[in-house]
Amino acid sequence: MPKAKIKKEVCKGCGLCVVNCPKKILKLTEREINAMGYNYCQVSDPEACIGCAMCAAICPDCAIDVD
Amino acid sequence: MPVFHKTKVLTDVPMHYCPGCTHGVVHRLVAECLEELGVAGKTIGVAPVGCAVFAYNYFNLDMAEAAHGRAPAMATGIKRVRPECVVFAYQGDGDLASIGAAETVHAAARGENITVIFINNGIYGMTGGQMAPTTLIGAKATTCPYGRDPKVNGYPVRVSEMLAQLDGPSYIARVSTHNARAVLDAKKHIRRAFEKQIEGKGFALVEVLTGCPTNWAMSPVDALKYVEEQVIPYYPLGVYKDTDKEVR
């Protein structure tokens, strides 16, 4: 099954994917930041990902691949 | 199985937009539509003045950068001499509905065979949050710091409803980006607006409601919630004109 894969260095940490994920498995880091200085998104439970690509649909930065 | 990869019609240049600004979403939808329609190789885009002023860095297309509000006129000039090309203008609300209102109305009235993507977030983002022609009554901006007062600032312009009155346009629709489902729906209308041009049917415009977390002083999530709860009631979504079928 296709899975969401976050491109950590492209993510601006806006959190729109987090609220649009039907399985609620996306989370922003609390302490770690990427090179741009943002708390970035992570898939907390990859096994639970259903590959629906809702996160990719709302991501403004094309920071999520689903494959 | 849904598989998602970034379209090749966007470049790899990181977009300068603020976190949570859905300009990036709309760029992607436009690029995906052009790719899926197989017309990217003959498309010329016209970028506006405003937050999307650097759009030519992000679309992997031949691009022009217009003067403020003049994108429909520039697109007209391009399309008239290169009718074989797909030509679109990408504009914000200050650009399209204020300084470029005349260019917009008359490109629509001429039925100019171009596609216009109109980003409505009710604010001048690039210049730092001034009142736009589409700013809602009561909403605060740096040039209406106590909230938009119709006695002082007049009323917001409903562009899609206004343009739908004209005979020229073939397609006018308002969509939103407030959640993933809305985005998927928005793409259908953007695709339709490009199909109209490819079919030679004339002016097509899709108004896309977006947020401006930075200048609205909200989190990205709250900004899109505001779009859903406050903006859409004033700017209802839907197809306002479609010369191929009865609407509304």
Add this chain to the structure above:
Amino acid sequence: MARQLMKGNEAIAEAAIRAGCRAFFGYPITPQNEIPEYMAAHMAENGGVFVQAESEVAAINMVYGAAAAGFRAMTSSSSPGISLKQEGISYIAASDLPCVIVNIMRAGPGLGGIQSAQGDYFQAVKGGGHGDYKLLVFAPASIQEAVDLMFVAFDKADQYRMPAMILGDGMIGQMMEPVELPPAVDLQSLPEKPWCLRGWDGQGERRIVSSLRIQPEDLEPYLNEQMKKWERIKEDEARAEEYRAEDAEILLTAYGTPARICKSAVEILRAEGIKAGLIRPITLFPFPDRAFRYHAARPEVKGFVSVELSTGQMIEDVRLAVDGKKPVSFFGRCGGAVMSEDEIVAFVKGGAF
């Protein structure tokens, strides 16, 4: 090739089509209306496009688009309308695009009047729009010259990738004269424009037409290159006609139709024993400095008289060229009024210096 009697505006329009113009965008304003009217009637049959725009602002931005797409594009207007086009002209210049703008000048400022004037010299030559840019400015004194300069304007605009302006006073647009129209250029013979927008097929670099250079480290070098280009243009493209100037002691100078009145004044003055002559700038940018420098250095020259249909604009460039070596005085009529040769003669004899 037979000569025919044509109105200036119509001859200008026909010459533009023959010079390869295939996109015209205009808006009505007196006294240039016959140009868009002619284009509306004849552009399509020549495979070109005509749009009556909603405003001069829109028209120049349509030119911007068509020029970006690589076509010989043009607009025309008259003074108040040219003011409205300044934004677009600045953008077109900053995007390194060729186009031609015709200004059939009327009297200003403001709504002014609709009679012939030359009050837009500063606007045409010194900028008009914002920022550092130049236009190639051509000033015909007859309809034949307007026709001939139209071909030059399109060619030079392409060569230097910058806008060119035909600056004619109202009489150039409105009077009729016999004119010989050159044959149409073969569009296939024109140089290619590899930079033009046409849709990117993935081969080579995609094309971007933009006037935005947001970093000083990008904009300053660009403008420095422009300065070098303007210097080359000053060196290579200045044009002037001299009339009985070689032994003249009094040098009139005028562009456009006042230059023709000056020629009559020169004849009258010569008949009365006053050695008068004329320098007629044909290009206003680049200004033909060399002709003025040459005559200013001649010991027998007493001075220069700038004769204009304005309150005195070109005189500033005359003074710069003469560089204090000889006195420069001004004689003009303005507001739509036109001087007679007798008025010029009286001014010279009344002690121009």
